[in-house]
Amino acid sequence: MNMLTDAAVEETLQSGSKPAASKMAGKDVTVHYGEKQALFGVNLEVPERQVMALIGPSGCGKSTFLRCLNRMNDTIDICRVGGSILLDGEDIYDPRIDVVELRARVGMVFQKPNPFPKSIYENVAYGPRIHGLASKKSEFDEVVETSLQKAGLFNEVKDRLQEPGTGLSGGQQQRLCIARAIAVSPEVILMDEPCSALDPIATAKVEELIDELRENYTIVIVTHSMQQAARVSQRTAMFHLGNLVEEGPTDKMFTNPDDKRTQDYITGRFG
Amino acid sequence: MGEHTVSSFDEELEHIDRLIRDMGDLSGAMTRASTNALLESDNALAQRVISDDAIMDAKQRELDERAITLIAKRQPMAQDLRSVVGAIRMASDLERIGDLAKNIAKRVGAVGQQGATPRSLAHSIDAMAGLVLHQVNAVVEQYVQRNADALIRLRDDDEKVDIQYTSVFRELLTYMMEDPRNITSCTHLLFCAKNLERIGDHVTNIAENAYYVMTGSQLPVQRPKLDETQMTVDAES
Numbered sequence: 219m220n221m222l223t224d225a226a227v228e229e230t231l232q233s234g235s236k237p238a239a240s241k242m243a244g245k246d247v248t249v250h251y252g253e254k255q256a257l258f259g260v261n262l263e264v265p266e267r268q269v270m271a272l273i274g275p276s277g278c279g280k281s282t283f284l285r286c287l288n289r290m291n292d293t294i295d296i297c298r299v300g301g302s303i304l305l306d307g308e309d310i311y312d313p314r315i316d317v318v319e320l321r322a323r324v325g326m327v328f329q330k331p332n333p334f335p336k337s338i339y340e341n342v343a344y345g346p347r348i349h350g351l352a353s354k355k356s357e358f359d360e361v362v363e364t365s366l367q368k369a370g371l372f373n374e375v376k377d378r379l380q381e382p383g384t385g386l387s388g389g390q391q392q393r394l395c396i397a398r399a400i401a402v403s404p405e406v407i408l409m410d411e412p413c414s415a416l417d418p419i420a421t422a423k424v425e426e427l428i429d430e431l432r433e434n435y436t437i438v439i440v441t442h443s444m445q446q447a448a449r450v451s452q453r454t455a456m457f458h459l460g461n462l463v464e465e466g467p468t469d470k471m472f473t474n475p476d477d478k479r480t481q482d483y484i485t486g487r488f489g
Numbered sequence: 490m491g492e493h494t495v496s497s498f499d500e501e502l503e504h505i506d507r508l509i510r511d512m513g514d515l516s517g518a519m520t521r522a523s524t525n526a527l528l529e530s531d532n533a534l535a536q537r538v539i540s541d542d543a544i545m546d547a548k549q550r551e552l553d554e555r556a557i558t559l560i561a562k563r564q565p566m567a568q569d570l571r572s573v574v575g576a577i578r579m580a581s582d583l584e585r586i587g588d589l590a591k592n593i594a595k596r597v598g599a600v601g602q603q604g605a606t607p608r609s610l611a612h613s614i615d616a617m618a619g620l621v622l623h624q625v626n627a628v629v630e631q632y633v634q635r636n637a638d639a640l641i642r643l644r645d646d647d648e649k650v651d652i653q654y655t656s657v658f659r660e661l662l663t664y665m666m667e668d669p670r671n672i673t674s675c676t677h678l679l680f681c682a683k684n685l686e687r688i689g690d691h692v693t694n695i696a697e698n699a700y701y702v703m704t705g706s707q708l709p710v711q712r713p714k715l716d717e718t719q720m721t722v723d724a725e726s
């Protein structure tokens with residue numbers, strides 16, 4: 219028996235399963251929309267500088283959980299959130315928390331690209347302006363350029379920064395929204411099906427971008443594409459009927475998941 | 490395991506599974522026929538093994554194509570992914586078993602020309618062939634039954650084949666030393682025994698793959714194999 223080889227194999231097996239330090243954590247998160255309960259005590263840790271994918275059948279509560287992470291649910295009148303959500307160990311539902319500041323730290327990209335009806339430049343400069351992150355024209359120019367660079371869009375739009383953002387293609391608009399999210403230097407980026415309206419090439423660009431962003435940001439992405447989840451994420455969480463069913467290293471989830479429901483869902487055997 | 494929402498997906502997986510079973514049955518039949526042909530100097534039977542190998546190759550090609558199409562079309566996940574990738578690998582081991590049986594069959598003429606195989610020698614090759622054949626049939630059977638535990642035992646049983654091979658090897662050396670006129674036919678028989686031993690190794694691979702398909706975990710690495718015949722050569726030369 220070769221002990222060294224076995225130890226090496228063991229280490230490889232283990233390495234994927236050790237979560238990095240957690241950037242955000244949900245503890246016993248419950249959500250009600252009026253009388254209807256949408257989440258039933260979810261406990262989930264989001265590791266820092268990794269991509270976590272949330273998967274599960276429609277209506278299982280993925281978007282609901284995602285919206286808890288930057289208190290987007292506050293905007294829905296009938297929505298009540300219980301339990302706690304921690305960002306760097308601090309409860310973001312603490313009354314002392316400034317929600318505007320929170321949303322700058324935890325940015326969001328939506329399913330449908332939603333640029334403001336303003337110029338490309340203004341779309342990106344808007345966040346830094348309201349958060350007071352830049353004041354001089356040169357500072358704005360710089361943040362607009364670097365954000366567009368990071369979003370992989372700069373070269374395509376550099377000659378028409380004053381044209382409306384809504385005039386871009388769907389894939390470009392989505393990258394513009396990502397640039398807008400990055401412009402305020404968030405720590406966490408939430409993405410709710412960011413590629414569902416995009417063609418394969420635009421999707422590939424966004425996925426490539428997600429992979430690059432992972433170096434500096436913590437990313438949580440909701441996706442209905444199992445292949446996308448498998449490609450972009452390091453960890454995957456599976457939701458079903460408002461419960462977290464299983465969470466683990468992505469490689470394992472897509473080759474050998476523990477829970478029957480995960481198995482059925484990802485192999486296309488559901489209901 | 491429940492059915493897929495898309496039922497043609499199930500049909501495609503079943504078809505691939507059926508090809509594995511066909512190839513498994515064929516590899517057993519070829520192993521049996523080639524050793525019978527050898528021991529009975531039956532040239533007609535040997536020819537049949539040789540032509541069966543073309544069927545085996547065709548089935549492997551069909552399986553590969555179907556598996557690749559399925560991956561492209563369905564992007565299988567979890568146990569589906571494991572079973573498709575596992576099938577490709579098992580098919581390649583089964584196809585190799587077919588090749589090895591064909592190699593045995595090809596020597597039938599050569600051994601036959603050299604006069605009868607010594608009785609006791611025929612007996613020990615026959616015993617080895619019986620062991621190997623049992624392994625081939627059992628691995629297909631346990632794969633079909635989805636019996637992961639039995640596969641572990643099967644893999645471990647390959648050691649018996651190795652032991653039997655060593656004893657055939659020793660016996661052949663003895664015959665060659667006793668009477669140099671035996672050398673040509675014994676050398677052919679030696680190649681046949683080696684081919685049987687390698688068939689056993691492919692069974693081991695199939696057992697490991699089938700185990701992974703079923704459980705999602707790999708069997709622990711096996712102890713490195715000691716080829717005793719290597720040492721016999723050193724000791725007796």
Ligand SMILES: Nc1ncnc2c1ncn2[C@@H]1O[C@H](COP(=O)(O)OP(=O)(O)OP(=O)(O)O)[C@@H](O)[C@H]1O
Binds near residue numbers: 251281
């Ligand atoms: N604004 C709302 N008002 C009332 N009920 C809501 C609201 N948003 C979501 N729900 C309910 O909460 C449950 C979870 O919805 P959620 O949008 O989180 O699901 P999801 O997993 O994101 O689904 P999908 O994959 O279809 O986007 C559903 O039953 C849904 O009907």
Ligand SMILES: [Mg+2]
Binds near residue numbers: 280282410
């Ligand atoms: Mg949703």
